[in-house]
Amino acid sequence: MPDAAYTSDEMMTIQAARMIRNGVTLFVGIGLPSAAANLARLTHAPDTVLIYESGTIGAKPTVLPLSIGDGELSETADAVVSIPEIFSYWLQGGRIGLGFLGAAQIDKYANINSTVIGDYNKPKVRLPGSGGAQEIAGFCGEVLITLRQNNRAFVKKLDFLTSGGYFEGGDSRQKLGLPGKGPTNVITDLGILTPDPETKELTLTSLHPGVTVEQVVAATGWPLKVASNLETTAAPNAAELRVLRDLNERTARAHAGQA
Amino acid sequence: MEALAHITSLSEAIRETVRDGDTVALEGFTHLIPFAAGHEIIRQGKRDLTVIRMTPDLIYDQLIGAGCVKKIIFSWGGNPGVGSLHRLRDAVENGWPQPIEIEEHAHAGMAAAYSAGASNLPFGMLRGYVGTDLVKYNQRIKFIDCPFTGAKLAAIPAHRPDVTIIHAQKADRKGNVLMWGVVGVQKEAVLAAQRAIVTVEEIVDDLHAPPNSVVLPSWVLSAVCEVKGGAFPSYAQGYYQRDNAFYKAWDVIARDRATFQTWIDRHVLGTKDFAEYKRSLEGATSHA
Numbered sequence: 001m002p003d004a005a006y007t008s009d010e011m012m013t014i015q016a017a018r019m020i021r022n023g024v025t026l027f028v029g030i031g032l033p034s035a036a037a038n039l040a041r042l043t044h045a046p047d048t049v050l051i052y053e054s055g056t057i058g059a060k061p062t063v064l065p066l067s068i069g070d071g072e073l074s075e076t077a078d079a080v081v082s083i084p085e086i087f088s089y090w091l092q093g094g095r096i097g098l099g100f101l102g103a104a105q106i107d108k109y110a111n112i113n114s115t116v117i118g119d120y121n122k123p124k125v126r127l128p129g130s131g132g133a134q135e136i137a138g139f140c141g142e143v144l145i146t147l148r149q150n151n152r153a154f155v156k157k158l159d160f161l162t163s164g165g166y167f168e169g170g171d172s173r174q175k176l177g178l179p180g181k182g183p184t185n186v187i188t189d190l191g192i193l194t195p196d197p198e199t200k201e202l203t204l205t206s207l208h209p210g211v212t213v214e215q216v217v218a219a220t221g222w223p224l225k226v227a228s229n230l231e232t233t234a235a236p237n238a239a240e241l242r243v244l245r246d247l248n249e250r251t252a253r254a255h256a257g258q259a
Numbered sequence: 260m261e262a263l264a265h266i267t268s269l270s271e272a273i274r275e276t277v278r279d280g281d282t283v284a285l286e287g288f289t290h291l292i293p294f295a296a297g298h299e300i301i302r303q304g305k306r307d308l309t310v311i312r313m314t315p316d317l318i319y320d321q322l323i324g325a326g327c328v329k330k331i332i333f334s335w336g337g338n339p340g341v342g343s344l345h346r347l348r349d350a351v352e353n354g355w356p357q358p359i360e361i362e363e364h365a366h367a368g369m370a371a372a373y374s375a376g377a378s379n380l381p382f383g384m385l386r387g388y389v390g391t392d393l394v395k396y397n398q399r400i401k402f403i404d405c406p407f408t409g410a411k412l413a414a415i416p417a418h419r420p421d422v423t424i425i426h427a428q429k430a431d432r433k434g435n436v437l438m439w440g441v442v443g444v445q446k447e448a449v450l451a452a453q454r455a456i457v458t459v460e461e462i463v464d465d466l467h468a469p470p471n472s473v474v475l476p477s478w479v480l481s482a483v484c485e486v487k488g489g490a491f492p493s494y495a496q497g498y499y500q501r502d503n504a505f506y507k508a509w510d511v512i513a514r515d516r517a518t519f520q521t522w523i524d525r526h527v528l529g530t531k532d533f534a535e536y537k538r539s540l541e542g543a544t545s546h547a
Contacts, residue, residue: 030339030340031340053366054288054289054290054441054443055288055441055442055443056441065340066339066340066341066501066503066506067289067339067340067501067506068289068339069288069289069290069339069441069443070289070494070501070503071290071440071494071496071500071501073441074290074440074441074496075496080440080441080442082442082443082444082446082447082473083288083313083366083370083443083444084370084371084373084374084444084447087366087367087370087371087385088367088370088371088385091367092367092385092386092387115363115392115393120392120396121396123351123352126336126343126347126348126351126352127337127343128335128336128337128343129333129334129335129336129337129363129365130334130335130363130364130365130366130391130393131314131334131335131365131366132335132365132366132367133365134365134367134387134388134391134393135365135366135367135387138386138387138389139386139387160392161390161391161392162391162392162393163391164389164390164391167390172390173390176389176390177386177389177410177411178386178387178389178390179386254503255503255504255507256504
């Protein structure tokens with residue numbers, strides 16, 4: 001298969017999966033994060049411990065779950081614990097190395113919104129809300145965020161701050177007393193953004209193949225900082241694409257099969 | 260000596276236990292969602308309910324669309340993996356079929372509030388919520404200083420439902436209940452409530468519950484009702500899988516007021532119980 005025969009969404013999911021170290025304990029949000037987490041487990045990171053907020057610890061699904069509590073997760077888990085336990089002892093207790101979140105909006109300090117577009121009391125679009133996102137963002141050792149990059153998502157000011165990244169930048173996160181380090185990478189369909197070590201402002205550090213800096217800047221609602229040593233993300237290889245597509249096909253068949 | 264749970268029909272349990280204006284929690288985290296009980300509340304036309312649930316899911320979308328709800332307390336209001344809950348959104352955004360008050364939390368806050376209720380504490384406590392906008396809009400999230408370390412902690416008033424309703428796998432003939440798999444926050448929600456109803460897949464002679472199982476003894480429950488398949492379209496581990504296709508079909512049914520109304524009239528209000536509802540759905544050419 002020629003290298004260019006992949007979509008920008010596949011590039012995003014595959015790059016997100018690559019950033020998961022083998023053996024890490026990973027608290028997974030549903031959607032894009034779940035696809036990337038399972039791709040990682042099926043490729044370079046087989047010993048990754050997947051934890052879903054339904055209380056399933058060490059889940060090993062063969063198809064992607066539609067919800068965070070599908071039977072597929074509890075039947076393949078090492079342990080299933082209650083909701084108060086997963087949030088208190090495991091997440092707040094500091095046992096989880098990495099959290100993985102999606103979002104509807106993100107700002108330059110990697111704060112995210114998954115609650116509402118428009119005014120909270122008179123919303124244009126009412127989104128699902130936090131769920132476990134604000135706790136995952138607060139308590140995991142570090143956090144990965146993945147979402148598609150465009151002007152509506154990458155905004156100067158969030159309509160609602162659901163989950164904290166670096167708040168006002170600098171040391172404002174530490175001052176609030178949140179134990180986790182915060183978001184370390186934002187993986188989009190155009191490239192990778194990482195927080196500046198001092199100011200914590202998201203900086204474009206890698207471009208996916210075929211994407212230009214101008215494109216990413218135009219898709220960002222604030223003046224985007226670009227790293228001087230800008231890298232190019234490696235294109236998906238044939239094995240990564242095959243495993244991802246197999247996973248997606250199995251999942252589509254499984255979800256359509258029940259009616 | 261407390262009274263043992265009354266093994267009864269679901270319609271009788273709802274009639275005797277749920278009153279207009281009650282605060283009601285129908286819990287079950289993706290798994291074991293008590294849909295049959297939700298439908299019976301709709302059939303009996305209960306009104307002005309304050310409903311508590313971490314994930315409103317389709318069950319509260321149906322209760323809201325049917326006009327049973329005046330206030331919802333929740334932490335994640337979507338159709339998992341599919342998108343919006345359209346009836347919830349229509350109520351929040353347009354006040355249809357009636358305006359709805361919302362009290363919004365995050366999952367850990369809801370879990371802490373149920374645990375506090377079960378523990379007879381006035382509030383639940385957790386780290387978190389600091390710096391987020393939720394605290395600007397929910398006046399019931401407050402911060403306190405730890406008396407020992409000075410750490411800033413969030414406090415949420417305890418959930419104390421008038422009635423909690425859950426679905427489980429099994430009960431024995433005395434009304435002791437056994438559940439397994441994703442057990443969510445149901446134990447806490449039952450023990451936080453004044454009254455509790457449990458629907459089960461089956462009533463058996465002996466639970467054969469291994470030590471440390473999640474068992475709710477008969478004497479903390481008001482009523483136990485056998486409703487086979489009562490968690491459909493969610494699932495009951497060991498009995499049936501989640502019907503993900505129904506969750507996807509719901510997006511189409513609930514998107515439009517008229518389609519929703521036709522669906523609820525035909526399949527829920529037009530049927531006498533959950534078994535007839537399931538037959539009604541099977542008889543339709545599509546879920547709609």
